[in-house]
Amino acid sequence: GAVVSQHPSWVICKSGTSVKIECRSLDFQATTMFWYRQFPKQSLMLMATSNEGSKATYEQGVEKDKFLINHASLTLSTLTVTSAHPEDSSFYICSARAGLPHGYTFGSGTRLTVV
């Protein structure tokens, strides 16, 4: 139980285009989901907290207009990288709190390459 599905696993897009990443909780309801960014061999950096039915809370330094987050249902949160640039290339991971005993469950991540 407590599975989070993240799609796509990897995506290549051209500079200036937008990319949407989906994060779904498959067997539980997630009122809150978290979006992280990870550079190679580095830690996970929280980008934003996604709340169902309300606006996301962004961490300091994260551009709200570039990284659009929508949490329209209790099982789906999406991260859209708008007007992507090569510096947006990274590994993006979502997470949801599934409750005891699972704690926080992570999606499998999305490797974004902007060319």
Next chain:
Amino acid sequence: AQTVTQSQPEMSVQEAETVTLSCTYDTSESDYYLFWYKQPPSRQMILVIRQEAYKQQNATENRFSVNFQKAAKSFSLKISDSQLGDAAMYFCAYAANAGKSTFGDGTTLTVKP
């Protein structure tokens, strides 16, 4: 702000031996959770073990155990009988109540056959 510090960027252990990964954290909260996650080359984050701050007993999961020292704000992970499949990056993480997690910088563990 909460911080999590992993002072060992890299560690190595001989197969079947025991290794301890260190983690310290800083918080003013009294109720929180601590975690150790494993991230293999696939980059999937896998929960290894969890500790509730209000519990004095150290958590254990098979070959994995923690040494939780609340007053010292220390949370180390011991891996016994190390296996080749244990090789990965290990992250220590903190979360207060149901809030966001803060991660350490990670420790890359190498297991030598």
